[in-house]
Amino acid sequence: MGEAQAKIGPSARRPDNSAFKQQRLPAWSPMLTASTVLPFFYLMALICMLLGVWLLLTVQSTQEIKLDYTEAGTCDRCFEKRKDVANAALNCSCIVVLSIGKAFKGDVFFYYGLRNFHQNLRRYMNSRDDAQMVGRNKSLKKPSTYCKPFDKDQDGRPIAPCGAVANSIFNDTFILTYHGSVGRPVRAPLLQTGITWYTDKNVKFRNPKTGNLTLAQVFEGTAKPLYWQKPVYSLDLSEPSNNGFLNDDLIIWMREAAFPNFKKLYGVLNRANEPFTQGLPAGDYSIDISYNFPVQHFQGRKEVVLTTLTWFGGQNHFLPIAYLVTSSLILLTAVVLTVVWLKFGKNMEE
Helix, strand or coil, rough: CCHHHHHHHHHHCCCCCCCCCCCCCCCCCCCCCCHHHHHHHHHHHHHHHHHHHHHHHHHCCCCCCEEECCCCCHHHHHHHCCCCHHHHHHCEEEEEEEECCCEECCEEEEEEEEECCCCCHHHHCCCCCCCHHHHHHHHCCCHHHHHHHCEEECCCCCEECCCCHHCCCCCCCCEEEEEECCCCCCCCCCCCCCCCHHHHHHHHHHHHHCCCHHHHCCCCCCCCCCCCCHHHHHHCCCCCCCCCCHHHHHHHHHHHCCCCCEEEEEECCCCCCCCCCCCEEEEEEEEEECCCCCHHHCEEEEEEEEECCCCCCCCCCCCCHHHHHHHHHHHHHHHHHHHHHHHHHHCHHH
């Protein structure tokens, strides 16, 4: 018993006398001196400043026009009338005009924007059935309880797609028309398919397997969301492949925004024909708006955005300004350290 206790002592828990366990391996301990630190600070300030200026010039090269149409013309008055039962089928539409002074060259992107619409609320974001959106037939007939109260209609039929996110989809439509100096007005064609992320179209969203059935037959027995005008299998009558859970507008809306003010892609200018081969020519334009999405009850605003993009994206000045501010702070720190070193660096007693 005494021998066993002698073996279990402080020496038994001592690490091996090796270079690794005793931390005697070769190491480099840099000596931070003014001649090494100050040049590094000035170099980092210069790099951040060059990056900030470069990104700022890149952002400034984009062109963008925003147009708030919340109270445009008779749109809002028409929508107020449509709330009555007698006017429930009233088609609300209006036309807004805008002028482009300088041609938008290259690809032009058409966005719709919403303000004061909070897609980042936890209960709102959870009100969806991802299993249903990837085409699982079981979830199609029996939606997730997370979708309540938007899981079944008044007759007890399951809703597809279910949940508050899908139910609140933005459903205003737009027609952009170019009014040139000569000739008749020309409708600017917008591509509304192929505008989603690859992972969304091929991984996160899928239609149920149809087999020998049509998409309408697969969704038979389900109901459309409460505020939808069309069932999910007939959202786009002009493009059969753009229906069901693979509809581009639905996919883009289901990707929730992080902030209450956001914009989402509606379409991209089709530059196949004149006069849009180079982009949007300068001149007068009109936008015919089908006004369906209400914003009055949450004090929101609606807008359309026409913009060009660069490799950096649209007109977002946050990152260039962040680089410039960081450069200024680093430069200020470097100057202060330089003054301190020149005044006290050579006299260690001070």
